[in-house]
Amino acid sequence: MPRVDGEDDTEGVPRRISELYQAHARAVAVRLRRMSGDAELARDLAQDAFVVAMRRIDEAPDDPPPAAWLHAIAYNLLRDHRRSSQRRRALLARLLRRGTKQAALVGEGPSTPSSLGERIDQALGRLDDDQRDAFVLRMVEGLSLQEAATLLGTTVQTVSHRAKRAEQIVRGYFEEEHGA
Amino acid sequence: MSYERAMEEWTHETASTAAPSLTRIGALHRTGANPSVVSPSRALAIRVLLGLAILGFVGVAVLEQFVVASSQRSGRTLAVSFPIAALLLAMGWLRRHDLAKQMMVRALSWSALVIGTIISVFGSHAYSLAGPPIALGSGLALLLLGNRGLGITSRSFQPIAYRNHLLLALVLATADAGTLLFAAAMQLGIFLQHGTLGYLLLALPTFACGLLMAIAVVGIHRLRTWALVLNLVANLGIAYLAMSGYLGLTIPVATALATTATIQLLLPVPILAVALGDPLRDRSPLGRAGGHVLRLGLVLMIGAGVLGPLLAQGPYSTQRSGWVERVHRTWVRGVAPGGPVTVTHRGIEVPPPSTSESPRVRYHIDDLDQADAQAVLGALERETTDLLAAGRHPLQIEDVHCAQRICEVWLTVDWWGQGLRTREKVTIERRDRTNTELATDRTFLRETIDGIHGLADERLSEPCRGELAEGHELGVHCSWECDHDCEGDCGRLSPSTRSDDGLRSLAGGCGLAPQLRDGGCCHLVAWRWDPDVESFGRACKDGHTTSCDVLEELCAGGTVEACASEGEDRSSPEPEPPGASAARPAAVAPAAELP
Numbered sequence: 001m002p003r004v005d006g007e008d009d010t011e012g013v014p015r016r017i018s019e020l021y022q023a024h025a026r027a028v029a030v031r032l033r034r035m036s037g038d039a040e041l042a043r044d045l046a047q048d049a050f051v052v053a054m055r056r057i058d059e060a061p062d063d064p065p066p067a068a069w070l071h072a073i074a075y076n077l078l079r080d081h082r083r084s085s086q087r088r089r090a091l092l093a094r095l096l097r098r099g100t101k102q103a104a105l106v107g108e109g110p111s112t113p114s115s116l117g118e119r120i121d122q123a124l125g126r127l128d129d130d131q132r133d134a135f136v137l138r139m140v141e142g143l144s145l146q147e148a149a150t151l152l153g154t155t156v157q158t159v160s161h162r163a164k165r166a167e168q169i170v171r172g173y174f175e176e177e178h179g180a
Numbered sequence: 181m182s183y184e185r186a187m188e189e190w191t192h193e194t195a196s197t198a199a200p201s202l203t204r205i206g207a208l209h210r211t212g213a214n215p216s217v218v219s220p221s222r223a224l225a226i227r228v229l230l231g232l233a234i235l236g237f238v239g240v241a242v243l244e245q246f247v248v249a250s251s252q253r254s255g256r257t258l259a260v261s262f263p264i265a266a267l268l269l270a271m272g273w274l275r276r277h278d279l280a281k282q283m284m285v286r287a288l289s290w291s292a293l294v295i296g297t298i299i300s301v302f303g304s305h306a307y308s309l310a311g312p313p314i315a316l317g318s319g320l321a322l323l324l325l326g327n328r329g330l331g332i333t334s335r336s337f338q339p340i341a342y343r344n345h346l347l348l349a350l351v352l353a354t355a356d357a358g359t360l361l362f363a364a365a366m367q368l369g370i371f372l373q374h375g376t377l378g379y380l381l382l383a384l385p386t387f388a389c390g391l392l393m394a395i396a397v398v399g400i401h402r403l404r405t406w407a408l409v410l411n412l413v414a415n416l417g418i419a420y421l422a423m424s425g426y427l428g429l430t431i432p433v434a435t436a437l438a439t440t441a442t443i444q445l446l447l448p449v450p451i452l453a454v455a456l457g458d459p460l461r462d463r464s465p466l467g468r469a470g471g472h473v474l475r476l477g478l479v480l481m482i483g484a485g486v487l488g489p490l491l492a493q494g495p496y497s498t499q500r501s502g503w504v505e506r507v508h509r510t511w512v513r514g515v516a517p518g519g520p521v522t523v524t525h526r527g528i529e530v531p532p533p534s535t536s537e538s539p540r541v542r543y544h545i546d547d548l549d550q551a552d553a554q555a556v557l558g559a560l561e562r563e564t565t566d567l568l569a570a571g572r573h574p575l576q577i578e579d580v581h582c583a584q585r586i587c588e589v590w591l592t593v594d595w596w597g598q599g600l601r602t603r604e605k606v607t608i609e610r611r612d613r614t615n616t617e618l619a620t621d622r623t624f625l626r627e628t629i630d631g632i633h634g635l636a637d638e639r640l641s642e643p644c645r646g647e648l649a650e651g652h653e654l655g656v657h658c659s660w661e662c663d664h665d666c667e668g669d670c671g672r673l674s675p676s677t678r679s680d681d682g683l684r685s686l687a688g689g690c691g692l693a694p695q696l697r698d699g700g701c702c703h704l705v706a707w708r709w710d711p712d713v714e715s716f717g718r719a720c721k722d723g724h725t726t727s728c729d730v731l732e733e734l735c736a737g738g739t740v741e742a743c744a745s746e747g748e749d750r751s752s753p754e755p756e757p758p759g760a761s762a763a764r765p766a767a768v769a770p771a772a773e774l775p
Contacts, residue, residue: 018202025199033197047200054205055277120190140191174183 016066017054024067025050028074034136035078037121045081049074068151075133075151082129123173127166134159135166217282217329223274226321230267233292233317237264239310240299258369262362263292267318279337280401282329283347287354289325292318294359294436297481300488308489315485322478327471337401342451346400348474349447352440353397353411356418360390363433389418408448415441 028049033042052073053060060066124132130152137148138159145156152159218226237260244257266288273281293315300311330347339346367383392414399407419441422434590605 017205021199021202021205025202026197029199030195030197033194039197042197043200047205050200050202050205116186116189117193120186123186140187170187171183174186 016057016060017050020053020066020070021050024070027067028070031071031136031141032074032078034140035075035133036081037124041081045074045077048077052077071151079129119177123170126169126173131162131166131169134162135170138163139167217275217277217332218325220275222324222328226274226324227271229317229321229324230271230289231317233289233296233314233321234264234267236296236310236312236314236317237267237292239313243310258372259362259366262365263288263295263358266358267292277329277332279330279332282332283350283401284354285329286322286325287351288358289318289322290351290355291358291362293322293478293481293485294355295362297485297488298433298436300485302488311488312486315482315488319478319482319485323475337403339403341454345447345451346403349411349444350397350400352444352447353393353400356415356437356440356444357390357393357397359433359437360386360393360418364390385421389414389421393418408451412445412448415444 025046029042029046032045033039036042036045049070053070056073060069124135127135133152134148137143137151138145143151145159148163149156149159217223240260241257270285270288273285276282296311296314296316296318298311300308300315337346364383364387367379367386371379371383392410396407396411396414400411401407419438422437422441590603592603
């Protein structure tokens with residue numbers, strides 16, 4: 001395992017990573033949970049993010065702060081996971097069309113949401129990934145437009161537009177529900 | 181529930197998401213669950229091996245510049261800069277956590293291994309000595325690399341199946357692209373060195389093929405379907421172009437490209453089968469067995485690369501030296517026997533000779549590449565020398581370049597066998613013939629001889645316009661030869677004796693009269709030599725030797741150098757410039773040999 005000169009290891013983890021972990025592990029996992037809608041996946045991705053961070057600890061910048069660097073790694077992993085999932089879903093859909101796995105998946109379908117989490121997830125399910133990311137960062141976590149744009153790798157205007165559009169969609173979901 | 185309240189509750193609820201375990205993260209990192217690259221110590225060993233390969237490529241350039249005859253150089257100094265740069269990049273990328281760079285390291289090493297093995301096994305002249313370090317260094321580096329680092333996840337390269345197939349296709353395609361670009365650089369180097377236009381015409385399609393493969397590599401890395409199709413089409417095209425000779429590659433390089441192209445054509449078959457409706461297999465056909473096959477192939481290539489120069493000395497030599505059997509014009513590879521040889525030409529077996537050594541290796545010409553052309557025309561050299569002996573123009577073929585069915589033959593002609601040597605070029609263009617026809621057609625070979633005769637005629641028909649300037653030497657060599665066979669050709673072959681009266685006068689002045697008979701043929705040759713440029717000018721046919729006094733003195737003294745202008749008689753020679761005598765042609769005969 002690569003060691004960082006001048007730093008002691010704690011349980012095989014460099015001190016700098018330990019500090020990052022103590023300060024930001026939960027925040028990373030929470031953000032991933034909100035963006036992905038899956039708690040287990042969020043934990044796995046947060047874990048992978050710290051493994052990647054350990055491997056690249058000598059590349060960690062002081063400016064911007066390491067926290068931003070860590071969140072960027074986590075967000076990139078999430079995006080990789082989404083791409084991979086999309087391909088798997090596309091393949092599965094193709095196989096389903098051929099009936100290869102039709103039998104195995106009979107009975108699977110959308111269930112009526114009961115808990116708050118499920119209802120929110122269903123509301124957020126109406127958003128595409130970009131809108132969801134902008135919505136979580138802006139409306140839920142309260143990041144500034146500039147911070148959100150930096151993390152998402154896009155412009156301030158785009159983030160603003162996506163976040164507002166996402167809020168309209170989610171709000172519309174709950175208004176429909178309330179009206180019903 | 182209102183939107184605001186729902187969001188507030190959800191925010192609180194998700195905030196309790198558990199963080200991953202730090203212990204688990206440390207364990208993952210220690211056990212390498214996340215794929216890692218080679219260790220620092222292993223990376224050091226690999227860098228040393230790649231450095232050995234780089235030294236081999238440097239050796240090619242050194243051999244070309246200082247060992248190999250200038251006529252045999254073919255742009256390798258420029259070309260080897262590409263693999264050297266590529267291997268330096270590979271050394272730098274060894275420990276990079278980037279799948280693309282990890283694949284590039286393998287592809288560049290594969291490319292170097294293929295080139296090294298080809299140089300070692302099929303290389304001619306001294307180049308084969310540079311092959312073993314290239315093959316050994318790059319091959320062992322690949323063995324040490326193994327599959328370390330290939331498990332790294334990449335944003336763009338995340339196939340859901342057949343990852344090994346795609347990785348192998350990527351590595352082979354990148355290696356092909358490197359080999360093609362290397363070949364294109366060599367062809368460009370030959371064009372720059374010799375000015376042979378045909379090589380520029382060859383370099384363009386070779387470069388285009390390499391570029392096409394490079395584009396396919398980028399596309400496959402991004403898992404684009406068009407890239408897979410482009411790779412298939414490009415491989416089909418490259419295999420065809422390489423084997424049909426349109427890329428002007430040597431047979432070994434063309435065979436290597438065709439082999440990798442075939443593998444790449446087979447690799448995507450299961451992927452295309454799934455796309456066309458076959459069920460997705462859980463296990464890739466390229467499993468553990470595939471890895472063993474790859475390693476075995478690697479070891480065999482290293483062995484061939486290391487033993488290549490030794491094989492060249494043995495009976496199964498792959499060196500492309502040999503001769504052309506004269507009756508059937510069949511190129512026979514091996515050690516030339518002293519007498520008639522047995523050859524198989526287009527299925528017709530010619531009976532073996534009763535005496536003399538038989539050739540060790542025989543094969544048909546089915547393509548005319550550079551090596552074939554050199555060997556065919558090298559064998560032709562002997563014949564042309566014989567044929568031209570009557571005309572007294574011994575020659576030596578220095579270099580042959582064939583491309584796009586245009587052959588340029590560079591040769592040194594010793595006009596009249598008198599030491600007046602000039603470097604000439606005969607261009608033979610037969611675009612209407614296939615390579616096989618060119619190689620076996622007597623007409624094609626005969627054109628070289630005709631071209632040389634044409635050059636001789638051209639030289640003789642030109643008037644003497646030479647003017648001696650300061651620093652030039654005038655050397656006059658007198659010799660005589662009476663040959664009844666050349667009767668009637670005296671005027672053509674020896675213009676300085678065009679006038680019989682003049683000839684008699686000169687001969688008489690030189691004391692040659694007793695030997696001169698009517699109908700005899702005397703050759704008197706003068707030449708001008710510029711020591712600065714170390715080359716001979718044209719034969720100066722008259723003007724300098726009209727004075728019997730001068731001739732007498734020249735013939736008596738052997739050689740005399742004098743600075744003179746054309747037509748001016750010089751009764752007393754000027755001192756010879758320093759170093760001029762050392763550079764004088766050896767064919768100048770001393771006075772003692774003159775009658």
